[in-house]
Amino acid sequence: MQEDLSKKLLEVPSDVLKEIEEYEETMHSRRTSKRRKYPSNEDIVNAIRNVTGGVVNRHNIDLVFDAVKQYLEEQGFDTSALNESRFWRLLSSLVRKNVIRTELE
Numbered sequence: 001m002q003e004d005l006s007k008k009l010l011e012v013p014s015d016v017l018k019e020i021e022e023y024e025e026t027m028h029s030r031r032t033s034k035r036r037k038y039p040s041n042e043d044i045v046n047a048i049r050n051v052t053g054g055v056v057n058r059h060n061i062d063l064v065f066d067a068v069k070q071y072l073e074e075q076g077f078d079t080s081a082l083n084e085s086r087f088w089r090l091l092s093s094l095v096r097k098n099v100i101r102t103e104l105e
Contacts, residue, residue, distance in 0.1 A: 036078040
């Protein structure tokens, strides 16, 4: 019976084998593809600290959101869940806690 099975496998046309191999590769790549994770609030806070250097002034305050978003993407995060209201809430809490200084004058 084993011999019959191996003979049958040898009789399979090469184009069918190629199609099966391509299908297996696509299925394997789908299973092993890893999604990028969403940034946590702690990740966003660390990104704000790194991008701003601890100081936000009137010249860079409008650019901070885009810079932090780009920084997180470079770190491998999926930033689709990062919206401006979440970002500004975290930034204002850092300012209230005196973690980030503001120089808006």
